[in-house]
Amino acid sequence: MQRLPLPTPLLSLPQLFLLLALLSTNVNARGTGDLGIVIERATGSVQVIETSNNTTLGRIEGLGDLSHASAVYSRDGQYAYVFGREGGLTKIDILNKKLVKRIIQSGNSIGGAISQDGRLVAVSNYKPGGVKIFDADTLTLVADIPASYGNDGLLSKVIGLVDAPGQKFVFSLWDAGEIWIADLSNLKTDNTGGNTSKPRITKFKGIGKNPYDALITPDGRHYIVGLFGEDGMALLDLWNLDAGVKRILDGYGKGEKKLPVFKMPHLEGWAIAGNFAFMPAIGRHEVLVVNTLDWTEAGRIKVHGQPIFVMARPDGRHIWVNFAVPNNDTLQIIDTQSLKIIKTLTPGKGVLHMEFEPRGEEIWVSIRDEDRLAVFDTETFKQLITFDAKKPSGIFLTSRAHRIGL
Secondary structure (H helix, E strand, C coil): CCCCCCCCCCCCHHHHHHHHHHHHCCCCCCCCCCEEEEEECCCCEEEEEECCCCEEEEEECCCCCCCCCEEEECCCCCEEEEECCCCEEEEEECCCCEEEEEEECCCEEEEEEECCCCCEEEEEEEECCEEEEEECCCCCEEEEEECEECCCCEECCEEEEEEECCCEEEEEECCCCEEEEEECCCCCECCCCCECCCCEEEEECCCCCCEEEEEECCCCCEEEEEECCCCEEEEEECCCHHHCEEEECCCCCCCCCCCCCCCCCCHHHCEEECCEEEEECCCCCEEEEEECCCCEEEEEEECCCCEEEEEECCCCCEEEEEECCCCCCCEEEEECCCCEEEEEECCCCCEEEEEECCCCCEEEEEEHHHCEEEEEECCCCCEEEEEECCCEEEEEEHHHHHCCCC
C-alpha cells in the first residue's frame, strides 16, 4: 500500500505562535485617549470616566485627603499622578483602575506638574515650603528644592507650579514675592534613582506681594502670576529672561470698593482666544479681557459673581465661567466676538470644576453639593447626561498629557 505524503502545514511555527498570541490578546483592550478621572474629594477616591459614550468605568480608592487635589498624566495617558492636600502623591493606573504607589512627601501640598519628557513629577509644598521632584516611574525622590528666602532662611509656601519647555519647572513663593525657575535638563540620577546633580535655579525677586496662583501660556512662553496683595499681575517672558519681571494690569481695581474674597480664583483655568486672554478678577464680579500682544487691559465683562475658572472652548469661540459662593450654582457663557454673555445656566449647587472634551463639543461639570456630574452640549447648552459621583470636584481628561502647563 502506497503511503500518502503528509500535508504541508498551512502555517509555519513562527506564524502559529503569532496566531496564538493574537487569540490570547484581550479583545476588550482599549486606548487612553478618551479617558479621564474625577476627584471625589470627600472620600479620597477618583472615578474613571470615558468621553466617547459618556460613562463611568469604575472607581479607585485610598488616595487620602483630596479636599484640594489636582492631577497630571504620563505621556501615554495610562498613569495619573494625583496631588493631595496632606502631602500625598499617588500614582494610579486608570486602564486597570488600580493604585500603583502612594507616598506622603510633605505635610501640606498644593499641586504639581510633570516634566516635558514625562520622566519627572514635581510637587509644590506649603509645609515645609519648597518643591520636591520625583522619578515618574518609581516615585523615588531625585531633587529637593527648599523655598528659602531672606537672611534668616525662612521657608515660603510655593504656589503656581507649572512645567515649561526645556525640562524646566516654574513656580512662585507666596511669602517671599519671588518667581523661581528650576532647570532640570542636566539632572542625572544614579542606579538607585538618587540624584547626583542638582537643578539649576534662577530667581526673580520683588515681583509683588503674595502671589496666589499662576499660569503659563499654551506656547510655554509667558508665566503670569496673580498678586493677592497688590491688585495686579506679574509677567515673566521665558524667552527673554534678561528683561526680568514685568507688572501688568497694575491696580485694576483702583478707586473701587474692595469686595470680600470668598474663594481665590484659579489662573490655570484661564482662557485665550485669538489675541485676547480672559482672566478672573480677584474678588470682583468681572472677567478681565487682556490684549496678549502687549498685555494691556482691553476690557471688562460684568458677570454673575466672583469668577473662579474662566475657560475657553478649544476652538476659542466661547468662554465658560463658574463662580464662588454664594453664586456657585451658575455657569455663564461669553461670546468672544461680541464680549457679551450669551447664556446663563444653573446646573445645580456647588459647580466646582469644568473640563472640555478635547475637541470641545461637550463639557463635563462637577456639581459637588448634589453628588453628581453633568455633561453639556457646548452648541445647544443642553444637558446630555448626569450620573452619580461622591462630592466631585476636579475633572482631568488624558488630553492634558500633551499640553504645556496642564
